[in-house]
Amino acid sequence: MAGAASTEIDSATAWGGGWRSPFKVSYGKLMMWFFLISDGLTFGGLLTALGFAKYSNPEMAGSWPMGEEVFTHIPFTHAPAPLIYVAFMTFILIVSSVTMVLAVEAGHRMDKKGVIKWLLLTVVGGLIFLGSQVWEWSTFIAGPDGDIHTWADNATLLHSVYGGDYTVVGHGHGGHTVINSYGPTLYANFFFFITGFHGFHVFTGVLFNILVLRNVLRGVYHKRGHYEMVEKVGLYWHFVDLVWVFVFTFFYLV
């Protein structure tokens, strides 16, 4: 990016008050960064808590699902395929991040058509990711037969590579809970909360992208003379991708 950010000003001028920002960014962009830092700390806290739970509990360690075995299913097939589907989701999110940065780049050239094209593709990518996650979750929760106990070919959280089903005996969730098909409760809590929280971020990201796309179509930013709003929602969208990179590592790989 050319422009003010790369021009040198001595610090006495930059920090000496006056009305120009020493960081040479607009108010909105700086606030988006502040928000992303706090949001990143939330995810950092959640993932660190996952690490704490995993490493502190010897009983959990015994039945904690193995990364690549967490989700081993591909739609319309019954072949066990560790990681493939999740890798697809990761790839979709990376590609949609790329289309977003291309939309930002087009905005810097005031190329309205380019912004529309790339932003639209970003929205499509986000929707594909959300659909994939819905499919993953519904496979986890109900399975194709709609019965929690018939997880024969999509058994994932149930899958305990360290030995046997995770049994909860005398653990008062009604008289029927002999086998907990969600795997270790603590694991399932973390899994659904963190991927759910991330999925909610993707959802709001898609929503923001659609709203900004609407403004682009109406020519709001063209009239304004710059497409910085695309850049700001772009920051948020890249952040969502960034979080998924970590979620992917700590849930599906490690």
Added chain:
Amino acid sequence: MVRDDVVEYSLDTHHSEEEGVKMRKKIWKVTAILSLITIIEVGVGIMFPKTSVSGGTWAAIKYGYIVLTLLKAGYIILVFMHLGDETKSLRRMILWPYIVFVLYLLFILLTEAAYVYSIWDARP
């Protein structure tokens, strides 16, 4: 009162057609790198499941994953989010407190986790 959020900085990021060609080239290069890293991670995950390798190998793979993840994060933050193009002071203000705080959190929680583990493990 003078507002600084209207056009001043927003127009600074505008660039010409030629610069755009260069930027797009960089974007596609980073895309290729990110895809390659993901393919490596997935390939290793499929070929070396935890149960089939020794503890030492698994530890190496695990730290390898973390290094690759941080590499991917770096590319996303510095190139896609353009933080590498912002002023040095903004970059440092955002990254340093963040990194220090997360490292502290990791240190304290992993230390406590090891302690809690030893207590649980020592139960009769």
